Amino acid sequence: MVMSANNNQLLQSVKFFGIIHASPTLRSGCMNDNQLLRYSRQIMLPQVDIAGQQKLLSAKILIVGVGGLGSPAAMYLAAAGVGEITLYDDDHVDLSNLQRQITHYTSDIGTDKVISTQQTLNKMNPEVRVIAHKQRLTGEVLEQAVASADVVLDCCDNFTTRFAINAACVRQKTPLVSGAAIRFEGQVAVFTPGQNNSPCYQCLYSDSGEELQNCATNGVIAPITGIIGSIQALEAMKLIIQVGDTLVGRLLLLDGLSMEWQSMRLKRNPSCPCCGGQ
Numbered sequence: 001m002v003m004s005a006n007n008n009q010l011l012q013s014v015k016f017f018g019i020i021h022a023s024p025t026l027r028s029g030c031m032n033d034n035q036l037l038r039y040s041r042q043i044m045l046p047q048v049d050i051a052g053q054q055k056l057l058s059a060k061i062l063i064v065g066v067g068g069l070g071s072p073a074a075m076y077l078a079a080a081g082v083g084e085i086t087l088y089d090d091d092h093v094d095l096s097n098l099q100r101q102i103t104h105y106t107s108d109i110g111t112d113k114v115i116s117t118q119q120t121l122n123k124m125n126p127e128v129r130v131i132a133h134k135q136r137l138t139g140e141v142l143e144q145a146v147a148s149a150d151v152v153l154d155c156c157d158n159f160t161t162r163f164a165i166n167a168a169c170v171r172q173k174t175p176l177v178s179g180a181a182i183r184f185e186g187q188v189a190v191f192t193p194g195q196n197n198s199p200c201y202q203c204l205y206s207d208s209g210e211e212l213q214n215c216a217t218n219g220v221i222a223p224i225t226g227i228i229g230s231i232q233a234l235e236a237m238k239l240i241i242q243v244g245d246t247l248v249g250r251l252l253l254l255d256g257l258s259m260e261w262q263s264m265r266l267k268r269n270p271s272c273p274c275c276g277g278q
Contacts, residue, residue, distance in 0.1 A: 030054050035127070039081050052241040053081060059240045060084040062149035064137055064165055066117040067091075068225030069179045069232060070155035071103040076233035078121040082240075084129045085121065086145065087114045088137040100222040138164060147172045151236045154178040154201075155229065163274075166201035169193055170275045175239050176201065177247075179232045182218050184256035186228035189266065190235050190247040193275060198248050199266045202274040224256050 030050065031039075035057075042048045042056075059082050063070050066089045077085055093104045093111050103117040114132035121130045137145060138161075146152055146168040154165050154176060162178070169176040173194040178201055180187050192198040231252070238244045253262040270276055 031057070035081070038125075042080065047243045048241060052243065055240050055242075056081045056237065057083045059150045060086070060148060061151050061153065061236055061240075062086045062088070062145050063153045063155055064088050064161065065154070065156035066101070066103060066113045067097065067155065067157065068100040068181060068220065068222075069229040070153070071101045071117065072226045072229035073153055073155060073179075073233040073236075074117055074121060075103060075124060076230055077236065078125045078128045078130070080233070080237060081125065082128060082237075084131065086131040086133070086149065087117055088133045088135065088145070089113045089117075090134055090136045100220065100225045102226070137161065142168050143172070146174050149174055151175045151177060151239050153232050153236060155232065162205075163202060166191070167274050170200050177232045177235045177239070179228045181220055181225045181228045184221050184224060186224045186254040186256070187251060188228055188231045188235065188247060189251045190239070192239075192246075192248050196248055197268055199268040200272060200275040203269040203272045204251065204266055221256060224254070227254065227256075 031053065036043065039053050043050060043053050061077055061082050061084070063074055063085060066074060066087050070087070070089070074085060074087065089112075091113050093101075093108045093113055093116055095109055097104055098106060101113075103120040104111075104113065105116075108116040112132075112134045114134050118130045118132040121128060135141070142164060146165070152165060152169055152174055154162055156162060156165075157180075166176060166178075168174075169191065170193045176191045176193075178189050178191065189201070189204065191200050193200060235246055238246050249266050251264045251266055253264065255262075268275065
């Protein structure tokens with residue numbers, strides 16, 4: 001590998017400090033020089049270190065929907081070195097997507113969104129295994145996909161799928177990071193079924209049978225989707241590394257017009273039809 005003097009010095013620094021901080025089982029053979037350099041800015045963080053980066057490299061994340069939220073979330077997770085990212089989306093790229101769905105390009109119009117996103121992520125970080133499924137995630141396929149994931153990101157925009165994902169996560173006790181964006185507003189919440197007396201998505205929103213509002217009918221300003229998708233990626237990484245305070249039991253709200261953030265406490269509903277009996 002050809003490396004500048006500065007990069008070589010940085011690599012030696014990462015190796016030195018990583019070995020000091022890492023547990024004995026992670027001190028050798030876990031990452032090559034290219035990986036140490038690629039992820040050096042993360043490894044330098046004491047909350048991440050060699051051990052945290054290794055957790056990311058071994059992690060499996062499921063992203064449902066690769067539109068406005070799923071695109072930035074997938075890109076940051078791939079760039080950060082998450083080992084396996086599985087994508088589900090049954091739609092194709094059209095011109096109106098390009099304003100905010102940043103894994104797709106003009107030349108991708110007509111291409112399946114999961115394929116376009118897979119190609120973008122592969123170019124960004126070829127070491128990450130990206131699995132693309134052009135289909136709506138339902139039934140036994142949903143159950144198996146959730147069961148095999150370490151964290152699930154709900155980046156879709158329809159009521160039926162959101163509740164189905166939540167129910168599968170409750171049954172499989174898989175952490176769920178849920179995001180939504182519309183107009184100039186966004187929100188993120190994290191649910192960890194079976195842990196910390198966490199509520200579930202259905203504790204927050206009752207299954208009324210009414211379709212959720214979406215950007216196709218209400219519009220959305222592009223950077224809001226980037227902000228919310230990026231927060232979803234950050235929360236997923238925190239769950240994997242097991243560091244910091246996640247948004248479990250909280251709903252984070254952003255008003256982009258006033259640029260104000262609010263955090264609301266969420267309580268588990270003992271009568272919730274989804275998690276109440278857990």
